Amino acid sequence: MGGRANQAFNDSRGHLMALKGEYVRSPSSWAAKQAEEYEASGGTKANTMAGKPVVILTTRGRKTGKLRKAPLMRVEHGGDYAVVASLGGSDHHPEWYLNLVADPHVALQDGPEPEDRQARVLSGDERKEWWARAAEAFPTYDTYQTKTKREIPIILLQRNLN
Numbered sequence: 001m002g003g004r005a006n007q008a009f010n011d012s013r014g015h016l017m018a019l020k021g022e023y024v025r026s027p028s029s030w031a032a033k034q035a036e037e038y039e040a041s042g043g044t045k046a047n048t049m050a051g052k053p054v055v056i057l058t059t060r061g062r063k064t065g066k067l068r069k070a071p072l073m074r075v076e077h078g079g080d081y082a083v084v085a086s087l088g089g090s091d092h093h094p095e096w097y098l099n100l101v102a103d104p105h106v107a108l109q110d111g112p113e114p115e116d117r118q119a120r121v122l123s124g125d126e127r128k129e130w131w132a133r134a135a136e137a138f139p140t141y142d143t144y145q146t147k148t149k150r151e152i153p154i155i156l157l158q159r160n161l162n
Helices: 002-007 029-040 095-102 124-137 140-147
Strands: 052-060 067-073 075-077 080-084 105-109 114-121 154-158
Touching (some): 029 067, 052 080, 052 095, 067 095, 080 124, 124 140
Antiparallel strands (some): 052 067, 075 080, 080 154, 105 114
């Protein structure tokens, strides 16, 4: 499924096309409200969590194909972004992570307009480098990692470079 879904969003030159589809609110009412307020204000409202800046990640639901939105901590370095699939240190991955593994074409909003991105799960030294950046942006990630046996995934959201 993932391969075919990705091809559907590439134009004839291989560039990502805008992520489009029907939006379905998150079952988490606070997350849905925050994402909607953030988007409606162009990122000027509902743009923090625990006093730290957030971004909005849009994924395509792996079961429904509908668009899902999640406010996540902002981890940025030199124009590149990463998101951390911590789920507060739960032993389970968040749904948005499972969605982007199934279809890595996502949208990221940090400010007024979303950008299409390609998600890539990090490993090795690259993961360590981004973990340090993530923990600097939101130190609670280190605590979350101690609460779970799973290695919390870090996902780089790359611009389409074609």
